[in-house]
Amino acid sequence: MDMQMNKERVLELLHAHQYKKLKEELEEQMHPVDLAEMLEELEPLERVLIFRLLAKEEAAETFTNMNSDMREELINALTEQELEEVMEEMYIDDTVDVLEEMPANVVDRLLLSIDAEKRAQINTLLQYPEDSAGSIMTVDYIALRKEMTVQEAILKIRQVGLNKETIYTCYVTEKRRLIGQVDLKEILTTSESRLIEDVMDTNLIFAQTTDDKEDAARIINKYGLIALPILDHEMCMVGLVTVDDAMQVIQEETTEDISIMAGLSPNEDSYFGTTVFEHVKNRLPWLLFLMLSATVTQMIMGHYEMALAVMPQLAGFIPMLMGTGGNCGSQSSTLVIRGLAVGEIQLNDVLKVMFKEVRVALIISLILSVVNGVRILLMGQGGALTALAIGLTMACTIVIAKIVGCTLPLFAKRVGLDPAIMATPLISTLVDISTVTVYFAIVTAIFHI
Amino acid sequence: MDMQMNKERVLELLHAHQYKKLKEELEEQMHPVDLAEMLEELEPLERVLIFRLLAKEEAAETFTNMNSDMREELINALTEQELEEVMEEMYIDDTVDVLEEMPANVVDRLLLSIDAEKRAQINTLLQYPEDSAGSIMTVDYIALRKEMTVQEAILKIRQVGLNKETIYTCYVTEKRRLIGQVDLKEILTTSESRLIEDVMDTNLIFAQTTDDKEDAARIINKYGLIALPILDHEMCMVGLVTVDDAMQVIQEETTEDISIMAGLSPNEDSYFGTTVFEHVKNRLPWLLFLMLSATVTQMIMGHYEMALAVMPQLAGFIPMLMGTGGNCGSQSSTLVIRGLAVGEIQLNDVLKVMFKEVRVALIISLILSVVNGVRILLMGQGGALTALAIGLTMACTIVIAKIVGCTLPLFAKRVGLDPAIMATPLISTLVDISTVTVYFAIVTAIFHI
Incomplete structure (x- = not known):
């Protein structure tokens, strides 16, 4: 925690045009969350210069953690190609969060830089009501079939896991309907020849797309889950909400409650971010x-x-x-x-x-x-x-x-x-x-x- | 969520002495969190009867989710052997939570029913200050060595994972000092021949045993982690705090803040649980x-x-x-x-x-x-x-x-x-x-x- 670069060091390297060294140190020493925080304190031009140095995964994660003003500014500064690279690396739920805050012309520009399949998913997610579980879910999850053996399941997880936000809970579906779930821990620590059917848990905890996002978050908290499956009204699985998003939701809702309790209109921006x-x-x-x-x-x-x-x-x-x-x-x-x-x-x-x-x-x-x-x-x-x-x-x-x-x-x-x-x-x-x-x-x- | 047994059904089966059916339905349909909640509403004798029906994993998880009065009552009702079985199934951090709330004579009885190795670990954990990160950590984690290949790491995880509370982040240690960490997702989705050294992340986020537990929880929240490694003052890894415990801590601390803000002495019991x-x-x-x-x-x-x-x-x-x-x-x-x-x-x-x-x-x-x-x-x-x-x-x-x-x-x-x-x-x-x-x-x- 104490090995972070400070702002002075970053600016020193930047103004000395030591871009290679800066890039290396940023990647080695800065977590994207901290980097996003630091960028807030810099000048717009410095921000863009530093952002351009980042590798695309790092850039995408930093972008996800920025406030909406900084994002909009960056989107306007980046080329189509750069934008495309960043968007490609982002998880769909984060992309939707970004789009929800942007003015319509920026949204159009962003959607153009996303490939067709992802664009279709994003458009679906954008249609869920603002405070619904659907609006904060990710559609990337690992779906297994009950006839699979544990060995086959592990193989599938290893093949497709890289692009999924969480692989630690896998969902067993049949014609898209959720019929069971199984923790990766369970899969890894049991015999390879067993069937998924026999190791899966059928006592399901889930929420629906139109449920309040706070209710979904409270379920995750109550049962100590890492992810909560989200079903549509035909009980088909459409996505999941992860625990980190749930913590965010609970923190925001608590801040909102505390604000209202003190006679303040709730406000999503930070204290200093509010004029x-x-x-x-x-x-x-x-x-x-x-x-x-x-x-x-x-x-x-x-x-x-x-x-x-x-x-x-x-x-x-x-x-x-x-x-x-x-x-x-x-x-x-x-x-x-x-x-x-x-x-x-x-x-x-x-x-x-x-x-x-x-x-x-x-x-x-x-x-x-x-x-x-x-x-x-x-x-x-x-x-x-x-x-x-x-x-x-x-x-x-x-x-x-x-x-x-x-x-x-x-x-x-x-x-x-x-x-x-x-x-x-x-x-x-x-x-x-x-x-x-x-x-x-x-x-x-x-x-x- | 709506397939839960209700209290009436449980009591019906219990009073008709249909224990086998009750046991089956409880295990199939009730999550331990909900079961603990329902038991609160029953008579002491009914509670003990139902608790005795549970399989030991289920019993341990239900026990962990009970309030302290119910736990104490149960401890007094169970035999040494029953108690031993429940304690054996519990994670160490949960055991410590239970012990911290119990009167001294109950603690002595409980410690007697725990094997020597676990007892030594528990005694160490009990010594951390009440609100410290050390007091809420678990000592069960997966430690890897940097010379291991990914294949060896997977093998180790599969062998020892069953008794660890979380296996989704693995820690690379050298003479007990933490030198890196690697997500299970990373391990599973990369080539089996690579060395852990080459896939591990050395930009570490951690807390120390004596840090405030709220600070540790806030770090987990800020960086969206599943677990946070906890180091002692020689920077040796001694345990980790998981995200579900962090959510609990944040919720308790927020309730405490809100109480104090309204001129109330903070109180860990629920509204109705307070006389x-x-x-x-x-x-x-x-x-x-x-x-x-x-x-x-x-x-x-x-x-x-x-x-x-x-x-x-x-x-x-x-x-x-x-x-x-x-x-x-x-x-x-x-x-x-x-x-x-x-x-x-x-x-x-x-x-x-x-x-x-x-x-x-x-x-x-x-x-x-x-x-x-x-x-x-x-x-x-x-x-x-x-x-x-x-x-x-x-x-x-x-x-x-x-x-x-x-x-x-x-x-x-x-x-x-x-x-x-x-x-x-x-x-x-x-x-x-x-x-x-x-x-x-x-x-x-x-x-x-």
């Missing part, structure tokens, strides 16, 4: 919506202006009550949102979740109300009546916050929305409204104001 | 701390009781100002925390991050202040002076919130804390304090109260 203007655009909608929603709190408080004029010290408790309520609500909503995301909580668990949250809320509200009451008395912020009023408000707020926090994500999921939108920002605003309502109802009753 | 009392214990510390911190806000407001008595309508703006500030701050802190977690943002990016956030904050504060000013005038909540005072406060709050939100996670990382603690709850409380301070400074100056 200031785009950052503003991603953040503004929720901020505006929540700011305007807070008007409701303000209107409720407006009704009690007289009470506040009489006892202005009442205002001082509001931030603490709202803060505690908001925190309680966001704890509950976060647990439910994450539980739904990793599959620990199901839609029909709503009553179980509520029962748990209500008990938790009662214990917590008792403890916090007492601690806070003691604090009020000790700090001389009010007498027993004030402590009672604040304690009652706090207890009600916590129970309401926990119930709202745990039910809204489940409700969102039920009506087909992303549960993550029911997170801290929205929950806080709703809890703020209920807090002031409860607070003023209680204090006006207790203090007769 | 009400434990839920309270996980949620209370932050709630108490934040509630008491809110006292500062209250004390500041206490200083301005006269101003509030004169203009009680001023109180109504506070929830909106605090809410907007809190949301702005949590957007920034969330982006930075996630950026740090996935490696997009580095510690030394602090100035770059601040420069971006300040520009974003200025644009957002301008837009929100104007929109809110117009709203105040339209709704008749105040005149131009009020709109100006609120607008100024909002602008200051947003800039402060964004700066606090983006710098605190970086600061936490710098001093060795988890950046995730600098998320919404804490940021909101800090922003609340700065909001009231700025607000009352501005309104008392503008309205001369």
Whole structure:
């Protein structure tokens, strides 16, 4: 890991025109993932010069790992021939990823540099919906027949394996229908004369082309698979999703969830890859919506202006009550949102979740109300009546916050929305409204104001 | 996926004493992951009965996928002989995971049922720090020598592969030092007479036993690996971490981050697997701390009781100002925390991050202040002076919130804390304090109260 070339060394060799040495060192010392990362920091012209030095496999892998701006720039700089060489080396699923991000004229140019058979496969893949398992699958897999012996299977794998993204799980098909699968490890460690039929596993785990790609990724994660076969609606095998793509999907979806939970529009680019203007655009909608929603709190408080004029010290408790309520609500909503995301909580668990949250809320509200009451008395912020009023408000707020926090994500999921939108920002605003309502109802009753 | 047995079918066969049929159906139709999940829902006695029916490989895999309570219960129910059979089938890294969760007397019993060689390996693994790469690695890997031909390598893999968790990447060692690695795909698709030396990749990606397990998992994710070799401090190869374990680690660490970001103590059990009392214990510390911190806000407001008595309508703006500030701050802190977690943002990016956030904050504060000013005038909540005072406060709050939100996670990382603690709850409380301070400074100056 520490034998990588640094940017300075690369630029030094480049500017000294020591291309041969640069090419050698790049190939020996740089992983395509790191090279793609480094190229991001260079000037466009330097990028193209370095890219041209790479051997075609290395070039294809580096290209796959670049961000879309860099790819587009390179495509425009390369000749037809160079482009053709790079595209030839890329796996089909990576090619499709690249094409999906490019403007139409670039796509046309790229498709021209791909041979006819591959082009037909790519066109099929491009038709799957954007977030489907079909859109991230590769069509390169090893298909075996059940009548083959292990020896024949090994021979086939050795012949065709080179162009397949993964050969570690082989699929047994009959008229294109998936009937079994067998790990390469199983094939290699059993007797050569056995039939594939006898070593294959028929208890199949698979997904369908139109399933959500996140669901496919979660299956790979749950069962610890290296690849998941993808079937069409006639149960014919059309491709597979590999574990590295699944990890990518899960990471992207998690980042998306975390963003939405913080009131941000999700964004596929990196933090620094997003311009200031785009950052503003991603953040503004929720901020505006929540700011305007807070008007409701303000209107409720407006009704009690007289009470506040009489006892202005009442205002001082509001931030603490709202803060505690908001925190309680966001704890509950976060647990439910994450539980739904990793599959620990199901839609029909709503009553179980509520029962748990209500008990938790009662214990917590008792403890916090007492601690806070003691604090009020000790700090001389009010007498027993004030402590009672604040304690009652706090207890009600916590129970309401926990119930709202745990039910809204489940409700969102039920009506087909992303549960993550029911997170801290929205929950806080709703809890703020209920807090002031409860607070003023209680204090006006207790203090007769 | 839809051919699984359901719980009713399992119980039906069990209670009809149709053990042979049950055993067959379980082995044909249930994946150990799903079986472990289903067993959770059964009675202890039913669990043991069903577990005893399983073939030993199936039993070992099911055992590996159970939660720790179920494992302990089973260990107490099984005979020495049964236990020995299960432990024999388990991979060493899974055995270590099991042992780490068990009470000392159970560990002793388990170690007794393991043969001496395996026990020595387990004892070594148990000594690695809990969150280290060493603690999650397996010591079963295929080691080749560089003088071997491809043919010899294939022969060796076929002989020893059965007991190795992964055979898909082979490691070339010399006096135990790692000098190269070669994918099984490479070995199978090249000429049998070539030397391993000529096909191996010497540009190694590895981690060390004492590295954080999350860092090892991120490397696997970044480079799309199936396994990552783990070296000791003499650079000798001691084991490897596989991609399925890496996915598990990333999922656990992400759940932990999300929990901490919502003011929850992280917890390895599932939502329903956590008792009400434990839920309270996980949620209370932050709630108490934040509630008491809110006292500062209250004390500041206490200083301005006269101003509030004169203009009680001023109180109504506070929830909106605090809410907007809190949301702005949590957007920034969330982006930075996630950026740090996935490696997009580095510690030394602090100035770059601040420069971006300040520009974003200025644009957002301008837009929100104007929109809110117009709203105040339209709704008749105040005149131009009020709109100006609120607008100024909002602008200051947003800039402060964004700066606090983006710098605190970086600061936490710098001093060795988890950046995730600098998320919404804490940021909101800090922003609340700065909001009231700025607000009352501005309104008392503008309205001369």
